[in-house]
Amino acid sequence: MMEVVAALPANPLLIILFAVYGLIIGSFLNVVIVRLPIQLEAQWQRESHDHLQLDTHHLDNQTPLTIVSPRSHCPQCQTTLTFGQNIPIVSFILLRGRCGHCEAPISLQYPSIELLTASVTVIALLQFGMSLTLVYALLFSYALILLLAIDYRHQLLPDYITIPLLWMGLLVNLQGHFSPLESAVLGAATGYASLWAVFWLFKLVTGREGMGYGDFKFLAALGAWLGWQMLPLVVVVASVSALFVSIIAILLGLTTRSQPIAFGPFLAGAGYAIFYWSTSQI
Template identity: 50%
Template sequence: MLDLPLWLWLVFAGVLGLLVGSFLNVVILRLPARLEAQWRREAQEELALDVADEPLPPGIVREASHCPHCKHPLAAGDNIPLLGWLMLRGRCRYCRAPISIQYPLVEFLSGVLSVLVVWKFGPGWAALSGLVLTWILIAASGIDFRTQLLPDQLTLPLLWLGLLLSLLPMFVLPASAILGAALGYASLWSVYWLFKLLTGKEGMGYGDFKLLAALGAWMGPGALLPVVLLSSLVGAVVGGLLIALRRHERERPMPFGPFIAMAGWIWFVAGDPLLQGYMHLTGLR
């Protein structure tokens, strides 16, 4: 890596994170619609039905950004992360429709978390790998929060990348990565079926199993219990606040994937200090 001061790397990470965050917004909005259209076509073909000649939703890379209301292409200045939304005061330049707060929030989150990853690991391949993990977790969380869907297109590459990095090894040894992936999937799979047998309802989706398996591949089996406990705590707090603020209906299912992703990222960058602090508070050391 280039011999540059850490602060300069952090600035670069922040700018890169903002730019990637802008792209993550595109992924969050367009990937589910694209997948649903493809599934609909495949189902029609499988059932030997006439396939409706409807155009596929915009792709993730090729189609230029546009207003979701009036469909007008956005100017280059409108796409500047954070600044574009602020300069437009949260409204489309052409139709004056409100622009979702999701756009600046995702960009800001991507920028801040990218800085923290580079600050944690320092310039190097570990930080680059951590950035990829961070960005995929943000995209997966955004999609799950909006649609209650965790696409295999995000969770499975994250799982395989964690297993491949263990061959270097980057964060854990291969045996830990394989065991972490297997136990991560099996643990939530078991909870899913136990809950379904007891209540007749589905408490979570298969995407949650794959996401925890991916985190197990990155951090090993020792991270699974803290991640599950932390995700349950974060989910309870955030869910309670949303219900109290009437931003979420009690009867409406709340996706668990974003809380697994939050807890996994927190443990990834701060697991050791958190564990040491817990052991100190409980007198286990």
């Protein structure tokens, strides 16, 4: 990896190319962030109806929503976006953050996720250069963005993302790309077990649930990518930032003490920062 870092591609054209590529991926991630939770909810509704042997007739009439269909549209007036209205960042600026049809404000989520994705894409390029490691680092970074945004919006870390992320981390580390395989396997196991233990301790002491099973799986996935040695640091950084943000939010009156905040975004942020910090040391 030393040679890769030494041969940093400072080529500005390549950086611009990756930034644009990142914006396009970001606009795809936006679709997943909005639609995956809706799809999951529809699926759970159908399954629970099946279990309870309730009539599912009214569910059959719903138009199925997938990642690719229907095409992107305004959630307010349902008008399908034209190609020109669907260009990452550019359209948002040209339309001044409003739907071209009904003037409904466009959620800030769209440009934020696009810019964030473009940034992590360029950072990965600068750190790993043109290599197979870069591809893995990008997949890892994109998965974290999905988990961060979906958990922030819905307090949900879908198995559809956490479980493949865990397996991918183990597979990538078969060749020790980011951590020796042994550390990765131990990381996956201890990641899950440690938060599980904290969860039960917290529940026994306070009678409340401090986090969800999604958090255990997410930390297991981070352990598979980073190795078990990094997990204490991930948990400390995530917890301290969660505490810090909660206190600020309570002081500003944005939330109350009883309102739970999603832990996933902090795990994602801490996992991301420590991933890049630890791989820059190699």
